[in-house]
Amino acid sequence: MLTLMIFLVLLILIMINVPIAVAMALTAISFFVGLGNASLLTMLPQRMYASTTSFTLLAIPFFILAGNLMNTGGITSRIFRFAKAVVGHVSGGLGQVCVIANVIFSGMSGSAIADAAGMGQVLYKAMVDNGFTPKFAAAIVASAATIGPVIPPSIPFVLYGALTEVSVSKLFLAGFIPGALMAVAMMGAIAFLAKKNNLPKAERASWKEVVDSVKGAFWALLTPVIIIGGILSGWFTPTEAAVVASLYALFLGFLYKDLTLKALPKVFWLSIKQTISLLFIIAAAGFFGWLTIHQKIPDQIIFSLTDMSATSTGILAMVILIVLILGCFLEGNAIFIITIPIFLPIAQRFGIDLVNFGVVMTLLIMVGNLTPPVGMCLFAVTSFSKVNIGTLSREVMPYLIGIFIVTVFIAYVPQIATFLPYLVLGK
Numbered sequence: 001m002l003t004l005m006i007f008l009v010l011l012i013l014i015m016i017n018v019p020i021a022v023a024m025a026l027t028a029i030s031f032f033v034g035l036g037n038a039s040l041l042t043m044l045p046q047r048m049y050a051s052t053t054s055f056t057l058l059a060i061p062f063f064i065l066a067g068n069l070m071n072t073g074g075i076t077s078r079i080f081r082f083a084k085a086v087v088g089h090v091s092g093g094l095g096q097v098c099v100i101a102n103v104i105f106s107g108m109s110g111s112a113i114a115d116a117a118g119m120g121q122v123l124y125k126a127m128v129d130n131g132f133t134p135k136f137a138a139a140i141v142a143s144a145a146t147i148g149p150v151i152p153p154s155i156p157f158v159l160y161g162a163l164t165e166v167s168v169s170k171l172f173l174a175g176f177i178p179g180a181l182m183a184v185a186m187m188g189a190i191a192f193l194a195k196k197n198n199l200p201k202a203e204r205a206s207w208k209e210v211v212d213s214v215k216g217a218f219w220a221l222l223t224p225v226i227i228i229g230g231i232l233s234g235w236f237t238p239t240e241a242a243v244v245a246s247l248y249a250l251f252l253g254f255l256y257k258d259l260t261l262k263a264l265p266k267v268f269w270l271s272i273k274q275t276i277s278l279l280f281i282i283a284a285a286g287f288f289g290w291l292t293i294h295q296k297i298p299d300q301i302i303f304s305l306t307d308m309s310a311t312s313t314g315i316l317a318m319v320i321l322i323v324l325i326l327g328c329f330l331e332g333n334a335i336f337i338i339t340i341p342i343f344l345p346i347a348q349r350f351g352i353d354l355v356n357f358g359v360v361m362t363l364l365i366m367v368g369n370l371t372p373p374v375g376m377c378l379f380a381v382t383s384f385s386k387v388n389i390g391t392l393s394r395e396v397m398p399y400l401i402g403i404f405i406v407t408v409f410i411a412y413v414p415q416i417a418t419f420l421p422y423l424v425l426g427k
Contacts, residue, residue, distance in 0.1 A: 006031060006291070020334045021284035028291040044287055051286025052279050054162040055239060061275040062242030063155050066249045068267050068274075070105070070220075073253025076119040078217040079104050080126065085205040085213035093199070094130055095137075095190040098123045099144045103183050104221065106148040112332075112369050116145035116380035124385055132199060138385040139395035142377040143186055146366035146403065151179035153227055153241060156365060159282075159333060160358040161238075163340045167355075168238040169231055173421035174359050178410050182363075185402030193398065219252055232424065278333055285337035312350040316411050319343055320364060327368020331376060335365060355421060356414035363407040370396045370403075 006027060013023035029044070070076060083100040105119050120141040127137035149156045152172035161168035193199075205213070214221075226248060227241050236244060253259025326335050340361070347357050369377040372393045382389055410417050 010288075014330065020331060021280040024281075024284040024288035024334075024338070028288045031291060043290065047287040047290045048283040051283050051289075057158070057162050057279075057282070059153075059158045059168075059239040059242035060155055060278060061271065062246045063153060063158070064274050064278075065268070065271040066242065066245035068271050069246060069249035069253055069259070071119065072259055072263055072267050073249060074256040074258025075220045075223075075249065075252055076101075076105065076122055078220050078256070080119070080122055082213040082217035082221070084126075085210045093194070094123070094127045094132065095140045095194060095199070096187055098127070098140050099147070099183050099186050099190065102144040102147045103151060103179070104224070106151040106179065106224075112145045112148045112366065112377055116142060116377045120145060120381055121384050124381070134385055135387050135391050135395045136193070136197070136199070138381050138387040138392055139399065140186075140190060141385070142370060142375075142381040142392065143396050143399035143403075145377050145380070146369055147179055147182050147186075149366065150175045150182060150359075150362055152176070152224075153238070153245065154362065156332065156336060156362045157358060158238065158242075159336050160340065160361065163336065164344055164354060164358070166358060167421075167425070170355050170421035170425055171358050172228065172231065172238060173424055174355050174417040175362070176420055178359055178363060178406060178417055181406045181409070181416075182366075182403055185406055186399050189398040189402055219255065223248060223252075281331075281334055282337055285334065288338065289341045312352050313412070315346060315350050316352065316360070319346075320360075320407070320411065323361065323364040324367060324371075327364065328371050330368070332365035332368055335368065336361065353414045353418055356410065356417045359417045360407060360411045363403065363410060367400060367403055367407065370400050 009030070010023055010027045013026060014020060018026070025044075079101050080097065083097040083104065084094065087096045087100050101119060101123060123144075124137050124141045127140065128134055132140075148154075152175050154172065154175060157171040157175065158168055160166065161171055223245065227245055230236050230244060231238055231241050250259070323335060323339065326339070330338070343357075343361075344354075347354060369375055370393075372378060372389055375389075375393070378389055378392050378396070381387070382392060385392075387395075
């Protein structure tokens with residue numbers, strides 16, 4: 001009963017638009033006071049501070065900065081021209097370009113919101129200008145942006161690694177194949193819908209145009225190679241890779257002459273605000289998580305799930321269902337921070353591979369980014385497309401189904417995700 005009350009209070013606060021971080025802190029404080037344990041509130045600053053001191057979390061502000069620098073520094077437009085030259089002529093034309101461009105950009109930013117709000121604007125305008133309906137173009141942009149956090153580098157993987165002490169390098173490698181499967185599923189859906197609705201496709205690019213686009217985007221295309229190659233070769237850790245990504249994005253911005261010194265303060269300030277917002281959520285969730293442990297909520301949930309689903313197959317099904325429901329109401333990072341401390345001992349008890357579990361959780365969070373009323377990618381795209389949330393929610397359904405099928409596939413065939421990291425880094 002207490003467990004239900006805690007999460008009910010949290011859900012009510014969130015539904016009345018109390019900021020997530022404030023809602024978690026208020027819930028924890030009110031329950032400690034209500035239970036007559038107000039003295040435990042002295043732990044509030046300690047738990048909040050401890051939640052944000054992980055070395056791994058240092059990667060988050062730098063990946064946020066890297067994404068903002070790339071959006072401002074002309075990198076997105078060059079990636080777009082390259083992708084258009086390569087796949088613009090196939091069925092769905094610029095829709096396919098959008099997916100490929102996001103696959104490439106995902107190797108740089110690690111954030112779905114950065115992909116949707118940054119590169120998304122360029123891709124949306126190009127599709128609409130070439131005959132795509134606004135709602136169809138907006139749905140493709142929102143859906144394709146979810147590839148970003150699955151293909152490394154990835155902010156959710158960094159966060160999961162910090163919460164579980166699972167190797168971030170292994171998580172990065174585990175994201176490649178699931179990310180590629182997401183892209184294939186989306187491209188298949190786009191091709192089918194484009195053919196059904198007789199949507200336009202671009203003229204096949206000449207070899208000269210392809211070569212010119214490669215030359216124009218060459219240094220940008222090297223970014224994921226430098227980041228992933230540097231991590232695997234031991235030149236730098238995943239946390240240090242975020243700093244490298246930021247410095248390289250800064251270098252490219254000046255090299256392409258699209259980034260000016262005058263624009264830098266605005267980019268830095270935006271990155272600071274986004275980082276503070278996320279770290280505040282992490283800090284508040286640290287105290288809320290301590291409340292759940294203090295009240296033995298993980299143990300209660302383990303006991304309940306064991307009664308209902310005595311196998312790892314059943315447990316995974318329950319986890320998928322719970323996260324899908326939470327994804328309708330909570331922002332992805334908040335779901336991670338709230339649920340991972342609860343799900344981690346459950347996964348360990350039932351022998352679920354923790355690397356694959358991190359990939360599955362990230363994929364589920366991406367589904368949540370496309371589901372109303374708190375679908376962050378939907379909000380990012382509606383801000384510039386002016387397509388309303390209701391219409392956009394219906395339009396993303398084919399892609400949402402594709403992502404969900406990939407998620408279930410990865411959940412129950414873990415070798416698809418774990419093959420690469422265990423081959424390269426060992427188990």
